[in-house]
Amino acid sequence: MRKLGLAGLVGASLVLVIGLIFFIFGFFRPKVAGIYIDTNPSSTIYLNGEQVGKTPYDKLRDPGETVIRLIPESFQAPLVPYETKITLVPGVKTVVRRDFGESQETSAGEIVSFEKIERDQSSLVVISIPDSAELLIDGKDKTFTPHKTSDILPGEHTLELRADGYQSRPVNVKTHQGYKLTAVVQLALSTSTTQVQPTPTEKPKEEKPMVEILSTPVGFLRVRNQPSSVADEVGRIQPGERYVLLSEDEKTGWYKIGYEEGKEGWISNQYAKKIEASSVTPAVSPRVSPTPTPKVLLSPTRTPPSPSI
Incomplete structure (x- = not known):
């Protein structure tokens, strides 16, 4: 009996030590951040100046400030590249979505982020480019950007942004209890506002290498x-x-x-x-100035996933 009791005590101690080791390892192990990038058309991705692949892109990376540069693949009209700076948050997947145009003004996209909040509530912040855009939440709650509310239930919601002279843009999001969701949406100029007056046809210039x-x-x-x-x-x-x-x-x-x-x-x-x-069609890649944005998160299906990776 004494031997059985001693063996049981040793076994329990061993289980406790192993459990403690796993706890310490999990506690001190550095967390990673997720990033998903999708564009139309496909583009080459540079993260902090390093070429990492093409879109769609879904990887885990170290948390921290990251400069994203996207070079679109265009075999017809030249499309303008996109560059922005984001902060990758531990345990959160950041997703960047971009629809390229021939200029920054005719390009569109959205960036969304989750941020942990102390209150056990759901919070939504919507920022637009241009500012003061009309915002419809679930097709009925009409307001204007920038807009912030804590009066929103956890779950899927549809945001639609409109502005005079711009193409409207719907964005599907999913709010979560205990998190603030920030959506940054850029609208593209309407094609009718970007048309120019026709000019007399000139003799085509010789294309250069x-x-x-x-x-x-x-x-x-x-x-x-x-x-x-x-x-x-x-x-x-x-x-x-x-x-x-x-x-x-x-x-x-x-x-x-x-x-x-x-x-x-x-x-x-x-x-x-x-x-x-x-x-190739001659097209010099224009320089793009980084646009400051908050921490961002989207999902590949335009409905942001759970904040945790």
């Missing part, structure tokens, strides 16, 4: 005033961007490009690929 910037170890490519790695730096450009090729140095093979309006410079051919005019 392009260069596409490749990935670099530092996440950008230096533009120099001479075709040499020791020449002065006059600018920086990003991987995935395309520029008109002005000339090519016979000795070094470096490319001369026009990287900004009225500015020219040389780039290394080691990190650039020449594209002949017959294989």
Whole structure:
């Protein structure tokens, strides 16, 4: 009997120690954050200057501030890239959705985030670009952005945003008890407001070859005033961007490009690929200024999933 009692005590102690080890490991193990990116059309993704793949993209990453740059794949009209800065939150999946246009004004998309709140309630915040857009919640509660409310039940809801001169945009969200949901929605200019007066047809200009910037170890490519790695730096450009090729140095093979309006410079051919005019529509990737946004979360089906990963 004494041996059985001793064996039972040892077994219980062992179970307790193992349980304590698992608890400590789980408590101190760093949490990860999820990110999902989807675009129309498909695009190449750069996170903090590193090319990570193409859309749709669904991965786990370290929490923290992240710069997202999306380069659309366009074989017809040139589409403008998109860049924004978000904060990945531990235990929360962040989703970015973008519909590309030929300019920032004709592009659209939405960014939504969940944030833990102390009160055991559901909260909704809606921000729009442009500001003061008409907001319909579930087709009946009419208000204007920016809008914040805690008088909303947990569950699925439909947001519809409208503004004069812009295309309306519906967004499906799902609120959760104990979380604040923030939706940032950009509306695209209506095509009727972006039409221009026709002009006399001019003789087509001769298409020039392009260069596409490749990935670099530092996440950008230096533009120099001479075709040499020791020449002065006059600018920086990003991987995935395309520029008109002005000339090519016979000795070094470096490319001369026009990287900004009225500015020219040389780039290394080691990190650039020449594209002949017959294989691509000339389109210089415009520079995009990062737009500050709050922490974001969406779902691939336009209905945000549970806040926890």
